[in-house]
Amino acid sequence: MYVFVHVPRQSRLGYIATQEIGSMEPAFHRGDLLFLTNRVEDPIRVGEIVVFRIEGREIPIVHRVLKIHEKENGDIKFLTKGDNNSVDDRGLYKQGQHWLEKKDVVGRARGFVPYIGIVTILMNDYPKFKVCNVSCLNDELFNAVREHASLL
């Protein structure tokens, strides 16, 4: 599942609206909003939903951790897989890369609200909708101003 990420630099809490294919269905669909945390001291454990970026690629991916091997000093390497995929993500990683590391993680999904991102997706998929939206709002604004002006 590819996502549209918006993680603020300062705060630890970010959010993303899911944009693309359903590799995490039936849990998350296009248009759902995921709340992320990015506390580096949180250990990575199997079952967690992580948002990671592959080196050299801009678009982050939201998948579940399938396997971890952690050394005593805290160095960890882990493998991910989308719930709806039949194979793990090694095909998505860089050529020759078999594991992800802590530095690849952008955040951990902790909360979720459905359908919120649908407006953004509609506006991206159907630019006419964006124009219609804006002009409707303009009409509304115009009417509201006119009403209030007449009351004065």
Added chain:
Amino acid sequence: MNTVLSRANSLFAFSLSVMAALTFGCFITTAFKDRSIPVDIRVSKVMIKNVDDFTGPRERSDLGFVTFDVSANLQPIFDWNVKELFLYLTAEYSTKSNALNQVVLWDKIVLRGDNTKLNLRDVKSKYFFFDDGNGLRSNKNITLTLSWNVVPNAGILPLVMGSGHKSLAFPESYETAKSY
């Protein structure tokens, strides 16, 4: 309020507010619920081989084979704010080269409305149980636990571990027979 458009606008805004309040209600009424239930795991067959890890790094690693039974009644976990449970069986152990290893052997998606009585026998692991190295042979302490990720209609995505685990030990020698 005298045009169709402004009435539609008010109606739309009101509906959105109601839905937002309901969504928040869904979240806050189930945010602090304990979602753990007892789980029964049994292991019927354990075997180990040593082969090249064909799933990724091509190093000679230990490959474990575990056949297990798992049963649990998932009914108490489901409420108005649970859309799906993502169940996963984890094998956790430590080796000389890695202090902590966790491997998911099997997973299952249970949606609201599906049969909630989990009673599976002689299940083979879905994913290959490769170690990062040769740490499975003679490993006396592999812990199997069943956990689940609760996916709500709206709200927190907690990871809950079932109470009840199973410890198993791998044999001292590798299996040379061809069968699994």
